[in-house]
Amino acid sequence: xxxxxxxxxxxxxxxxxxxxxxxxxxxxxxxxxxxxxxxxxxxxxxxxxxxxxxxxxxxxxxxxxxxxxxxxxxxxxxxxxxxxxxxxxxxxxxxxxxxxxxxxxxxxxxxxxxxxxxxx
Numbered sequence: 500x501x502x503x504x505x506x507x508x509x510x511x512x513x514x515x516x517x518x519x520x521x522x523x524x525x526x527x528x529x530x531x532x533x534x535x536x537x538x539x540x541x542x543x544x545x546x547x548x549x550x551x552x553x554x555x556x557x558x559x560x561x562x563x564x565x566x567x568x569x570x571x572x573x574x575x576x577x578x579x580x581x582x583x584x585x586x587x588x589x590x591x592x593x594x595x596x597x598x599x600x601x602x603x604x605x606x607x608x609x610x611x612x613x614x615x616x617x618x619x
Contacts, residue, residue, distance in 0.1 A: 547572060559616040569617035577610035 501509070521532065550558065550568065557565045558572075583592075583603050592599045 547575075558613070559619050561619045566617050566619075569613045573610050573613035573617055576606050576613065579606040580610070 550572075558569045559565065580603060583599065583606060587599075
C-alpha cells in the first residue's frame with residue numbers, strides 16, 4: 500500500500516496531466532473551459548482568503564508548509580502587478596482608473612504581506 504505522501508505525489512502527477520491536457524483543446528471547447536477555469540480561479544482565491552483568515556499563524560510559522568504556501572501566495576500576487584500594468588489595455592485601465600489603482604495596490608500589498616510571512 501502506498502503512503503499518503505506517495506498518493507499526494509500521484510495526485511500532483513494527475514493535476515500536471517490535467518494541466519497539460521488542457522493546452523491543445525479544440526476551439527469550440529475554449530469558451531466552456533474558460534468559464535470553468537474562471538470559476539475555479541474564484542474558488543482558489545476564496546481558498547487563499549480562507550487560509551489567511553483561518554491559519555495566519557501557520558502561514559507565518561516558518562515551518563516548511565507555511566513557508567511554501569506563503570511563498571506561493573507572494574509570487575502569485577506579485578505576478579498580478581505586471582499583468583495588471585502591461586497586459587490589460589491602457590484604454591480600459593484609463594476608463595477604470597480607480598479600480599485599476601485599487602487592484603495594483605491590493606496585489607502589491609498581498610505580495611508584501613505573504614513575502615514577509617515566507618521569510619520568517
